[in-house]
Amino acid sequence: MSKGQENASKQSEKDKNSTFLGPVATIVNDVDTGAWRVDVPVVDHASCIRCAICKKHCPLSIIKVDKENPVWIDMRFCKGCGICAQVCPKGCILMDSNIKEVENNA
Amino acid sequence: MHERLLLDGNMAMVEAMRLCRVGVISAYPITPQSPVAEKLSEYVENGKLNAEYIRVESEHSALSCAIGAQLTGVRACTATSSVGLALMHEVLGVASGCRVPVVMGIINRALVAPWSLWCDHQDTMAERDSGWIQIYAKSVQEVFDSMVVAYRLAEHKDVQSPAMVCIDGFFLSHTSEVALIPSQEEIDDFLPPYQPCNAHLSVDNPMFVNNLIPSSEFCEMRYQQKEGLDHVKEVLPAIHAEFLEKFGREQFTVEQYCCEGADMVLVTIGSMFGAAMQAAGKLRKQGKKVGVLRIVLFRPFPYEIVGEILRDVPVVGVLDRSAGLGAQGAPLFTEVKTAAANPSTKFVSMVGGLGGRDLSTATMENAFSYLEDVYNGKADGKAQKWIDLKDNYGTLRLKNIGGNELCIK
Incomplete structure (x- = not known):
C-alpha cells in the first residue's frame, strides 16, 4: 500500500474537533495516482494542433489545452494509461517508459 | 393515551x-x-x-x-x-x-x-x-x-x-x-x-463515505x-x-419462565415461547421441574445473562427454528452452549418448526420428555434432536417416475 493511497482521505481542518466512526472522510485531495505511473506521456509541442481530443478522452480530466499555451498534463495524477497517445490524430504524444523523474510545474 | x-x-x-x-x-x-x-x-x-x-x-x-x-x-x-x-x-x-x-x-x-x-x-x-x-x-x-x-x-x-x-x-x-x-x-x-x-x-459539508x-x-x-x-x-x-x-410494558433482553431451580430448561426464540410456556406450565403442575428461557436480543448475544441463568441447570435443551447444517448444533445452540459452558451441564441441540411447521404444545411436551430422558440418563442427548421430524423422511415422495431407478433401491 503506497503512502499516497493511505493518505487518500482524511479529516478536514474544520472537522478536527469531531470524530467519525467507520470509513468516513471529510477531505479528499491527495489521491496521488501519479505514483502508479510506469509510462510517461511526452508531447511533441511543435506538431500539436491543440485540437483537445486528448483532453476529452483523458479519464482523469487532467489535460489542459488552449490556443496560446502548450498542452499541459498534471503529472501528480497522470497514471500513464496512454489513452491520450492512442487518440491523438497527429500522433504527437508518445509514451516513454525510460523517464524516471517528472517535474510537475503545476 | x-x-x-x-x-x-x-x-x-x-x-x-x-x-x-x-x-x-x-x-x-x-x-x-x-x-x-x-x-x-x-x-x-x-x-x-x-x-x-x-x-x-x-x-x-x-x-x-x-x-x-x-x-x-x-x-x-x-x-x-x-x-x-x-x-x-x-x-x-x-x-x-x-x-x-x-x-x-x-x-x-x-x-x-x-x-x-x-x-x-x-x-x-x-x-x-x-x-x-x-x-x-x-x-x-x-x-x-x-x-x-x-x-x-x-x-x-x-x-x-x-x-x-x-x-x-x-x-x-x-x-x-x-x-x-x-x-x-x-x-x-x-x-x-x-x-x-x-x-x-x-x-x-461534503463527506466521503465508505x-x-x-x-x-x-x-x-x-x-x-x-x-x-x-x-x-x-x-x-x-x-x-x-x-x-x-x-407500562416490560421489555426483555432474555425472558424467563420458571427457570429458577429448574432441572430442565428449554431455550427458545421468537413466537414459539408461548407454546413452550404452555407445555412447561402443564408439566410444572405434574411436579416436573421444567423452565423456559426466551432469547429476545440475539445480536449482540447477552451471554453474561444467559450464562448466569443457566449456571446450575443440569439439562439445557436449545430449540432452534433453523437447521444449522454441518455445525455441531444449530445457531442458537452454539451461542447458548458457549455462554453457559459448564462441564456438568448437558446441552441438547434441538431443531423444529422448519418451513412453517407449527410448534404446538404437543411438540413442546415431546421436547421436554426428551430432555427428561437425558436428565434420567435414558438418552445421552449428544446427537442433534429434530423434534418434529417424520419417520418417513427418507422415502418422502419416493416413486418410480422412469429414469430415477438409480435413486430407488
Missing part, C-alpha cells in the same frame, strides 16, 4: 414506523412482508404519513436507498423476508460498517430450497454476523414495542448500528391480536427527531463496530426502564 387496536404483526410494524416518523421508505414486496410495503404506500398516498416512497426494483436497492436516505438526515425504513434478506447481504455490511442506524423489519421466512413461504429463522440466522442488532419478538404487541425500542437503541450515540426486528412469518405477521398503540405525542416524547451524529450527506480503507485502518474500524455493539448491553436496560415507565 393509547388506542386498543386489533392488528397483525405486519400492521403493528407499520404503526411503529409511522409513529416513529420515518421520512423515506424504500421497500420491495415479498411474502410475508408484502402487507408492510402495501400499508406504508397507502399511508404515504392518503397523507397519514409524511414520507417519500421510493419504488425500487430489488431488495439490494431497497436497503441501498434506505442507507443513502438516512445519511441525508431522516429515518429511512425498509422491511423484507427470506431471499430478499439474502439479496441484501452485501448492503447489510455497508449499513453496519458505515454506522448508519437503519431499523429494518424482518418477517422470518425459510430460505430456499425447498422453496417455502413460511416461517423459520434461517434467513436472519444467516446474517447474524453482519454487525446488525437482532431482536426477536414473541407477540404482536412486542413487534410494536421492539420497533420503537430499536430506533432508540440503534440511534444511540454510543451504539450507532443498524437493527433488525425479526418477527415470525405468518405466526406473528398474519395473526391478529389486540395491541395497545400509544399516541403520536407519547411516541414523540420517547423518540426525539432523528439527529445524524456520524456520517451524513450534506452539500455544505472509501477504500487500507490494512492500516481496517481492523480499527471493525473494532469500533465491536465496541458499538458491546455498548448495546449498557444502553438497552436504560431504554427498557424508560419504556416501562412511559408505556
Whole structure:
C-alpha cells in the first residue's frame, strides 16, 4: 500500500474537533495516482494542433489545452494509461517508459 | 393515551414506523412482508404519513436507498423476508460498517430450497454476523414495542448500528391480536427527531463515505463496530426502564419462565415461547421441574445473562427454528452452549418448526420428555434432536417416475 493511497482521505481542518466512526472522510485531495505511473506521456509541442481530443478522452480530466499555451498534463495524477497517445490524430504524444523523474510545474 | 387496536404483526410494524416518523421508505414486496410495503404506500398516498416512497426494483436497492436516505438526515425504513434478506447481504455490511442506524423489519421466512413461504429463522440466522442488532419478538404487541425500542437503541450515540426486528412469518405477521398503540405525542416524547451524529450527506459539508480503507485502518474500524455493539448491553436496560415507565410494558433482553431451580430448561426464540410456556406450565403442575428461557436480543448475544441463568441447570435443551447444517448444533445452540459452558451441564441441540411447521404444545411436551430422558440418563442427548421430524423422511415422495431407478433401491 503506497503512502499516497493511505493518505487518500482524511479529516478536514474544520472537522478536527469531531470524530467519525467507520470509513468516513471529510477531505479528499491527495489521491496521488501519479505514483502508479510506469509510462510517461511526452508531447511533441511543435506538431500539436491543440485540437483537445486528448483532453476529452483523458479519464482523469487532467489535460489542459488552449490556443496560446502548450498542452499541459498534471503529472501528480497522470497514471500513464496512454489513452491520450492512442487518440491523438497527429500522433504527437508518445509514451516513454525510460523517464524516471517528472517535474510537475503545476 | 393509547388506542386498543386489533392488528397483525405486519400492521403493528407499520404503526411503529409511522409513529416513529420515518421520512423515506424504500421497500420491495415479498411474502410475508408484502402487507408492510402495501400499508406504508397507502399511508404515504392518503397523507397519514409524511414520507417519500421510493419504488425500487430489488431488495439490494431497497436497503441501498434506505442507507443513502438516512445519511441525508431522516429515518429511512425498509422491511423484507427470506431471499430478499439474502439479496441484501452485501448492503447489510455497508449499513453496519458505515454506522448508519437503519431499523429494518424482518418477517422470518425459510430460505430456499425447498422453496417455502413460511416461517423459520434461517434467513436472519444467516446474517447474524453482519454487525446488525437482532431482536426477536414473541407477540404482536412486542413487534410494536421492539420497533420503537430499536430506533432508540440503534440511534444511540454510543451504539450507532443498524437493527433488525425479526418477527415470525405468518405466526406473528398474519395473526391478529389486540395491541395497545400509544399516541403520536407519547411516541414523540420517547423518540426525539432523528439527529445524524456520524456520517451524513450534506452539500455544505461534503463527506466521503465508505472509501477504500487500507490494512492500516481496517481492523480499527471493525473494532469500533465491536465496541458499538458491546455498548448495546449498557444502553438497552436504560431504554427498557424508560419504556416501562412511559408505556407500562416490560421489555426483555432474555425472558424467563420458571427457570429458577429448574432441572430442565428449554431455550427458545421468537413466537414459539408461548407454546413452550404452555407445555412447561402443564408439566410444572405434574411436579416436573421444567423452565423456559426466551432469547429476545440475539445480536449482540447477552451471554453474561444467559450464562448466569443457566449456571446450575443440569439439562439445557436449545430449540432452534433453523437447521444449522454441518455445525455441531444449530445457531442458537452454539451461542447458548458457549455462554453457559459448564462441564456438568448437558446441552441438547434441538431443531423444529422448519418451513412453517407449527410448534404446538404437543411438540413442546415431546421436547421436554426428551430432555427428561437425558436428565434420567435414558438418552445421552449428544446427537442433534429434530423434534418434529417424520419417520418417513427418507422415502418422502419416493416413486418410480422412469429414469430415477438409480435413486430407488
